[in-house]
Amino acid sequence: MAEGRTGEGSLWGGRFEVPPAEAMVELSRSTHFDWTLAPYDVAQGKAHAAALLRAGLLDDATYSALNVGLDTLAEEVASGSFIPAPTDEDVHGALERRLVEITGEDVGGRLRAGRSRNDQVATDLRLLLLDVALSLRVELVALCEALLDQAERHHADPAPGFTHLQHAQPVTLGHEIGKHVQPFLRDLSRLADWRTRTSVSPMGAGALAGNGLGLDPVATAADLGFADSFANSIDAVTDRDFVAEFLFIAAMIGVHLSRLGEEICLWATTEFGWVKLHDEFSTGSSIMPQKKNPDSAELARGKSGRLIGDLVSVLTMLKGLPFAYNRDLQEDKEPVFDAIATLRLVLPAMTGTVATLTFRPGVAGATTADGHALATELADWLVRRGMPFRQAHEVAGRAVKAADEAGLALWELDLADVDPVLDGAHEALSVDAALVARDHPGGTAPSAVAEQLSQARAALADFG
Ligand code: ARG
Numbered sequence: 001m002a003e004g005r006t007g008e009g010s011l012w013g014g015r016f017e018v019p020p021a022e023a024m025v026e027l028s029r030s031t032h033f034d035w036t037l038a039p040y041d042v043a044q045g046k047a048h049a050a051a052l053l054r055a056g057l058l059d060d061a062t063y064s065a066l067n068v069g070l071d072t073l074a075e076e077v078a079s080g081s082f083i084p085a086p087t088d089e090d091v092h093g094a095l096e097r098r099l100v101e102i103t104g105e106d107v108g109g110r111l112r113a114g115r116s117r118n119d120q121v122a123t124d125l126r127l128l129l130l131d132v133a134l135s136l137r138v139e140l141v142a143l144c145e146a147l148l149d150q151a152e153r154h155h156a157d158p159a160p161g162f163t164h165l166q167h168a169q170p171v172t173l174g175h176e177i178g179k180h181v182q183p184f185l186r187d188l189s190r191l192a193d194w195r196t197r198t199s200v201s202p203m204g205a206g207a208l209a210g211n212g213l214g215l216d217p218v219a220t221a222a223d224l225g226f227a228d229s230f231a232n233s234i235d236a237v238t239d240r241d242f243v244a245e246f247l248f249i250a251a252m253i254g255v256h257l258s259r260l261g262e263e264i265c266l267w268a269t270t271e272f273g274w275v276k277l278h279d280e281f282s283t284g285s286s287i288m289p290q291k292k293n294p295d296s297a298e299l300a301r302g303k304s305g306r307l308i309g310d311l312v313s314v315l316t317m318l319k320g321l322p323f324a325y326n327r328d329l330q331e332d333k334e335p336v337f338d339a340i341a342t343l344r345l346v347l348p349a350m351t352g353t354v355a356t357l358t359f360r361p362g363v364a365g366a367t368t369a370d371g372h373a374l375a376t377e378l379a380d381w382l383v384r385r386g387m388p389f390r391q392a393h394e395v396a397g398r399a400v401k402a403a404d405e406a407g408l409a410l411w412e413l414d415l416a417d418v419d420p421v422l423d424g425a426h427e428a429l430s431v432d433a434a435l436v437a438r439d440h441p442g443g444t445a446p447s448a449v450a451e452q453l454s455q456a457r458a459a460l461a462d463f464g
Helices: 022-028 031-054 060-079 091-103 117-153 173-178 181-198 217-223 233-238 241-267 295-318 327-355 361-366 375-384 389-406 431-436 446-463
Strands: 158-163 166-172
Touching: 031 060, 031 091, 031 117, 031 217, 031 327, 060 091, 091 117, 117 173, 117 181, 117 233, 117 241, 117 327, 117 446, 158 173, 158 361, 158 431, 166 173, 166 431, 173 181, 173 361, 173 446, 181 241, 181 446, 241 295, 241 327, 295 327, 375 389, 375 431
Parallel strands: none
Antiparallel strands: 158 166
């Protein structure tokens, strides 16, 4: 940078005597990650040019030259024929440098009037995340559909249900699989209401105090497709709630993927044997020839850690930050871009993993009643005959103890021997009866599961 001049690729310089040191340039430069914002910055530049025209700050000829220049710039960015130079400080500086090259300084040099990188970068990031949220929605819907396909196939097949990783009560395999759809439906709904809060334009807020050139933020917001414009110009340039909230949703999706991944790992063990992994979504071992490992599920579990880390990075950066813009805010981008890239890797791989799993309902079903999983049915049978549950629990508990001592299953026991009140209680010890009895909404009866799954399909269609 020559003394007292704006350096190439920067947007400032007049009041400086010497250019920044090399170490400062290296620290400051953000083009290696913020170039992702380039198409949005150009689009936003076009809306800003229109605002300048409306305010009478551009004549028609200059406006149309600016527009043609911005269109050329958009094409060069899209084709990759223009990329930032090492001397460019950030995406905004690089694009203005090129715009001036294309249109000349008398045209391109006018676009910065009334705007600041502070309102620009906040606008660009909102526009990008709003787009990304749409593609995430598509990925999440695809995963839910894969889960629903499997759940529907097995909606009536019995399987053990667990608490504390111990056999608890019988459920159906479709119920087990369907339980994974609900968290992702909530994520879809989180993304939908996040959109409403995020569709607010910061353009026109300038550096922090608004603009003094008569530019109408409401019209610019509408031009850019935002639902609303900012309420407070200081808040507009410093608010990154939309980034933190997006990252929370990403982390929550990561946690849901992780719990699904963990279950797939468990189901694929020799001990469980509930599922067979497809070759396409598993990997082998460099030493053990027999191995087929659930790496997609493990990576989903592992990568949830970095999604949580991305959220924590941004929250930590925001905590205690003075108002309004501070350069710390530049650190919002890498975590959010990392979260997006991570989800774009994991979601399709998990959808493929789920879609290609072969469930083995016979294997899952064979152990449904093991571990005395029908003991609650025994207690409920007594309750239906008028016994207080507190007492029924104890009687059924004694039956479990007797069965354990004799090394038998509950239904192999002479129940009346344990307690005469249990005479005839064998009829309670049926997996099918236990399932059918739970035919309320959200229950595990095959009919209730079928209803649950069709409601989930309908909810998904609303997001699709
Ligand atoms: N590269 C900056 C960022 O990502 C753009 C805004 C710079 N604003 C400033 N006042 N230095 O936040």
